[in-house]
Amino acid sequence: MRRGRWIGLLLMGLSGGAAHAASPDGPFGAMSCSGCHATARGVDTAIPRLNGRPAAEIAAAMRDFQKGERAPTVMGRIAKGYTDPEIDALAAWFAAQRDAP
Amino acid sequence: MQVGAAMVGALAAPRIASAQAVGRVVIVGGGFAGATCARTLKALEPKLAVSLIEPDPVFTACPFSNAVLGGLREIAQQQFTQDGVERAGVTVARRRAVGVDGKTVVLDSGARFQFDRLVLAPGIDINWSGLPGYTEAAAEKMPHAWKAGGQTVLLRRQLEAMDDGGLVVMSAPANPFRCPPGPYERVSLIAHYLKTKKPKSKLVLLDAKDAFSKQRLFQDAWAKLYPGLLEWVPLSKGGKVVSVDPADMTLATDFAKHKAAVANVIPPQRAGRIAEAAGVADRSGWCPVEPVSFESRLRPDIHVIGDAAIMGAMPKSAFSANAQAKVCAVAIVARLAGREPVEPRLINTCYSLVAPDYGITIAGVYKPTNGQLADIPGAGGVSPLDAPQEFRAREALYAEGWFRTITAETFG
Numbered sequence: 001m002r003r004g005r006w007i008g009l010l011l012m013g014l015s016g017g018a019a020h021a022a023s024p025d026g027p028f029g030a031m032s033c034s035g036c037h038a039t040a041r042g043v044d045t046a047i048p049r050l051n052g053r054p055a056a057e058i059a060a061a062m063r064d065f066q067k068g069e070r071a072p073t074v075m076g077r078i079a080k081g082y083t084d085p086e087i088d089a090l091a092a093w094f095a096a097q098r099d100a101p
Numbered sequence: 102m103q104v105g106a107a108m109v110g111a112l113a114a115p116r117i118a119s120a121q122a123v124g125r126v127v128i129v130g131g132g133f134a135g136a137t138c139a140r141t142l143k144a145l146e147p148k149l150a151v152s153l154i155e156p157d158p159v160f161t162a163c164p165f166s167n168a169v170l171g172g173l174r175e176i177a178q179q180q181f182t183q184d185g186v187e188r189a190g191v192t193v194a195r196r197r198a199v200g201v202d203g204k205t206v207v208l209d210s211g212a213r214f215q216f217d218r219l220v221l222a223p224g225i226d227i228n229w230s231g232l233p234g235y236t237e238a239a240a241e242k243m244p245h246a247w248k249a250g251g252q253t254v255l256l257r258r259q260l261e262a263m264d265d266g267g268l269v270v271m272s273a274p275a276n277p278f279r280c281p282p283g284p285y286e287r288v289s290l291i292a293h294y295l296k297t298k299k300p301k302s303k304l305v306l307l308d309a310k311d312a313f314s315k316q317r318l319f320q321d322a323w324a325k326l327y328p329g330l331l332e333w334v335p336l337s338k339g340g341k342v343v344s345v346d347p348a349d350m351t352l353a354t355d356f357a358k359h360k361a362a363v364a365n366v367i368p369p370q371r372a373g374r375i376a377e378a379a380g381v382a383d384r385s386g387w388c389p390v391e392p393v394s395f396e397s398r399l400r401p402d403i404h405v406i407g408d409a410a411i412m413g414a415m416p417k418s419a420f421s422a423n424a425q426a427k428v429c430a431v432a433i434v435a436r437l438a439g440r441e442p443v444e445p446r447l448i449n450t451c452y453s454l455v456a457p458d459y460g461i462t463i464a465g466v467y468k469p470t471n472g473q474l475a476d477i478p479g480a481g482g483v484s485p486l487d488a489p490q491e492f493r494a495r496e497a498l499y500a501e502g503w504f505r506t507i508t509a510e511t512f513g
Contacts, residue, residue, distance in 0.1 A: 029446025038510075045501075047503065081479075082466070
């Protein structure tokens with residue numbers, strides 16, 4: 001069930017982009033994030049997980065990182081690559097994800 | 102959620118209609134790019150027939166392999182099987198791909214795999230004609246250790262066997278090559294090993310370049326941590342190695358011969374051999390691709406991802422390979438469904454250790470611009486030069502977390 005849900009939501013994200021004529025505002029860049037932010041259970045890491053966190057919390061963190069707040073390491077540099085609408089789309093996408101088994 | 106349900110519903114109709122024709126995807130190479138792409142394809146579209154061709158049953162990861170050389174990790178911590186790829190429903194063929202004939206991949210066994218889309222993720226090969234004297238036999242005496250595995254273990258054993266007071270000589274190639282900060286992380290962690298275990302020894306890095314990734318950060322750290330132990334010789338000071346001689350363990354530049362107790366030659370590289378056989382490598386030895394779906398500019402039904410591809414501003418790194426693989430999987434699903442792939446955003450982050458609790462990073466965010474992946478202006482960059490030790494320790498901790506996360510995502 002969880003797996004099906006994850007796939008469905010992932011496809012939603014992708015088809016969302018396609019449905020809006022390849023809009024760069026879509027959550028497409030989200031796929032890079034899981035290189036650092038674990039999506040599989042049981043991974044031992046100090047890097048916070050994003051799946052299922054409230055969208056407002058993720059978006060606020062990204063905007064703070066852009067301003068150099070919250071003493072980021074790499075996220076201060078990465079957050080600057082995203083526009084406001086992109087941040088909102090990413091945040092909504094992660095809020096809807098669940099960790100893979 | 103309601104929006105999501107509606108969209109899944111909207112998507113379902115055309116997908117069911119095309120269920121008979123979801124397609125066959127063949128992937129060559131089971132590293133960070135290939136294994137990620139295979140697993141992502143099955144997660145996106147379980148009906149796809151996905152095959153992975155990889156002769157080696159065990160993949161040895163390069164990231165953190167420099168810590169094995171420094172005595173901080175064991176090689177087993179670097180090793181991953183394809184079991185998680187098979188569990189995802191991917192057919193794994195433990196053979197070597199030797200050619201591409203029309204829409205068919207030919208294996209060394211003579212077996213043939215038909216594809217609708219082919220993904221080549223062969224990583225690098227050593228360019229054996231790129232450095233006079235450096236042959237496969239020479240690499241058994243002067244290891245490159247730039248493809249992790251037996252070469253990594255060999256170099257570590259040589260370092261362990263060396264007398265205190267010995268001279269370790271390394272050479273770094275001109276751009277482009279796998280893992281731009283890698284030679285400098287390696288020299289740092291070998292220096293750490295020598296400082297703690299063989300403090301009378303010396304380490305020289307002969308470089309074919311005058312500039313390198315995270316240079317100020319590395320050089321500041323070297324001055325602090327390894328003064329008098331480690332010497333970097335840039336191109337402009339005669340650092341370019343022009344030949345090596347394994348018989349007397351020397352590396353020659355235009356100006357001097359350096360005799361080593363242990364020699365680590367990081368030689369010139371090119372895309373893995375199958376790239377040339379498939380006709381997707383250009384005269385540089387690497388593979389030009391377009392930046393949205395990573396389709397070859399030379400053969401559009403073949404995608405090339407990871408270190409083998411020319412990815413504009415994105416470096417040849419495991420992080421990049423994993424990120425490109427996910428974008429490529431999405432593009433393949435779109436292509437097979439008759440849709441145009443969506444323009445991607447990609448991220449890279451490269452962690453390097455200069456000592457066990459001292460990490461530094463470089464990051465970038467990329468998008469297609471004028472036919473190449475280009476840096477998004479204002480984003481990315483390196484760790485601050487003036488950061489306190491707590492910051493370096495935090496980046497070292499995150500580096501370990503990153504490795505566990507990316508290998509879990511890649512190999513399952």
